[in-house]
Amino acid sequence: MNFTFNNVPDIIFRSGSSAELGDLVKARMQRPVLLTDKGLIEAGIISPALDSLKAAGLEVLLFDDVAADPPAARVKEAIEIARTHKADGVIGLGGGSSMDTAKVVAVLMNSNQSLEDIYGMDQVTGVRAPLVLAPTTAGTGSEVTSISVITSEADEKIGIVDNHLYPDMAVLDPLLTLGLPRHVTAATGIDAMVHAIEAYTNIHRKNPVSDTLAREALRLLSTNVVRACETPGDVKAREAMLLGAMLAGQAFANSPVGAVHGMAYPLGGIFHIPHGLSNSLMLEPVLRFNSPKAAHLYAELADVVTPGANGADTERCDAFIKKMVAIVEATGVERRLSQLGISHNDLPRMAEDAMKAERVLRNNPRKVTYDDALAMYHEVL
Ligand SMILES: NC(=O)c1ccc[n+]([C@@H]2O[C@H](COP(=O)([O-])OP(=O)(O)OC[C@H]3O[C@@H](n4cnc5c(N)ncnc54)[C@H](O)[C@@H]3O)[C@@H](O)[C@H]2O)c1
Ligand SMILES: [Fe+2]
Structure with missing residues (x-):
């Protein structure tokens, strides 16, 4: 080690x-x-x-x-x-x-x-x-x-x-x-969950300390984000969210993020879509794209976010992705690029810009090409 x-x-x-x-x-x-x-x-x-x-x-x-x-x-x-x-x-x-x-x-x-x-x-x-x-x-x-x-x-x-x-x-x-508006609670909470997930699947700097922090972060965040959205004054839920976000930060500071962030950057850079919302939009397509390489790791995270899941890695990986999508949907954030004014014609420039995010793409469990990026943007248009 x-x-x-x-x-x-x-x-x-x-x-x-x-x-x-x-x-x-x-x-x-x-x-x-x-x-x-x-x-x-x-x-x-x-x-x-x-x-x-x-x-x-x-x-x-x-x-x-x-x-x-x-x-x-x-x-x-x-x-x-x-x-x-x-x-x-x-x-x-x-x-x-x-x-x-x-x-x-x-x-x-x-x-x-x-x-x-x-x-x-x-x-x-x-x-x-x-x-x-x-x-x-x-x-x-x-x-x-x-x-x-x-x-x-x-x-x-x-x-x-x-x-x-x-x-x-x-x-x-x-x-x-306590006073964070619902959409900010949702988007920033999803960003924190993405930090934990991407720290856990980094192919260069994954390490046991980050893994431990990422799992606990994801447990806290996934069980409290909807509660924090629905009952904003719930101090226990807010504490769990702040702690979870900090633990996820420590995890990814030492095992940096991957393609969800890489694909999200052009949404912020070009269209000024808030960082957390950009990440939440790209989460599902990137998880599905990464599955052939990262199913065993996503299966381990299923044990954290949906403990009842069982079966082979591929089944638990699928349960993990479904659970993450269900949480994102329950927060009520936008789910499509077109809801945010992005059109078909914008996608090539976004895919080009995503390719410049080599600092984070290099950490991703599966290599992302220009065509892959374009296809993923199409999926969530
Ligand atoms: N340095 C890192 O490790 C790291 C990691 C992930 C993201 N980022 C960057 O952080 C930025 C996004 O930060 P963010 O998501 O925290 O949002 P933000 O700092 O941009 O704030 C978003 C909005 O929320 C409002 N707001 C913040 N706290 C509030 C509160 N308690 N009550 C009411 N309103 C509140 C702010 O006034 C602002 O309008 C992006 O630039 C992103 O790239 C940095
Ligand atoms: Fe982030």
């Missing part, structure tokens, strides 16, 4: 912890920049954290202009604002978009490297500023990953993967997720 596993050194999971953010971070920073988006300000989620930072005596600057699927230009703006404030630390409070922006600001604000210099794997050379991340969606797991996904000036989703991107501390407060 041969593997490496990295993680965030300091993880705090506690209801109400975001309102204690000042005390939690004050030993690490005095002049932080706090990155978030306007939706979160409107949802009233930021004030308690901001008040606690001020009460702890910190000179905090609020940047609430994070955009979904962070565009490169907006990320550069955030870096400049952090420099002008002479920030000595960075806090990302929000969904994956806010946390991914915060990671990049923390690695570049004191560096000579440009954003484009760090695209790809292990390109960061400078010293990262202190970084604390607090998620408000139960989805990306970005608070525990070494990944940031940015939308380039050519509308392509580009991954930055580097151990410098692990934060110093992750603060998880399930109460922040």
Whole structure:
């Protein structure tokens, strides 16, 4: 056996912890920049954290202009604002978009490297500023990953993967997720399930720690996502979702995602379809496409999501896919590309762009060609 596993050194999971953010971070920073988006300000989620930072005596600057699927230009703006404030630390409070922006600001604000210099794997050379991340969606797991996904000036989703991107501390407060709208709960929860599934089937970096985390993540997420959608104020379901998303994040940070994500990227990059929804649309066709190579692994995951399933690997694999599709349907998310304004004519460009997602496609249990990608997009049109 041969593997490496990295993680965030300091993880705090506690209801109400975001309102204690000042005390939690004050030993690490005095002049932080706090990155978030306007939706979160409107949802009233930021004030308690901001008040606690001020009460702890910190000179905090609020940047609430994070955009979904962070565009490169907006990320550069955030870096400049952090420099002008002479920030000595960075806090990302929000969904994956806010946390991914915060990671990049923390690695570049004191560096000579440009954003484009760090695209790809292990390109960061400078010293990262202190970084604390607090998620408000139960989805990306970005608070525990070494990944940031940015939308380039050519509308392509580009991954930055580097151990410098692990934060110093992750603060998880399930109460922040109580007000998540149903469609965001559903899409981000499905994204987290895809992280667990794709970590489990990675052909290069599958490892026993990620496997253990992925199975427990999928158990928590698959049994709670519909409950969290239907009874949004259910704290137990919200806790399970936030924990599941974090465990899935730890799993895929060390055993990265595959073709569901690769096929989903053009939906976000070109059409700005939310990341979780893009993944949920591509989940079924990719699971079916992968089955000839991954049936034994999907059969193991059937034992997690539909424990009553029995029979040979192929039968349990089929039960697994059916169960995943049933969960996705029960959340009520859109199931077809055409419901989101995508037409037949768009599919070739999407398949071309998907082919550029080699960083993730290479992890997939079955090689995806241009024709395969096109066929899968047709299936869900
Ligand atoms: N870094 C990683 O490891 C990683 C992994 C997966 C995805 N991603 C990236 O993360 C981004 C997606 O992040 P996301 O799915 O968390 O969504 P997001 O951060 O883009 O937020 C989506 C919307 O939900 C709203 N919102 C968030 N939390 C809320 C709350 N508690 N209450 C009310 N509204 C709330 C936001 O205001 C926003 O309008 C994409 O860019 C994706 O590529 C990163
Ligand atoms: Fe994802």
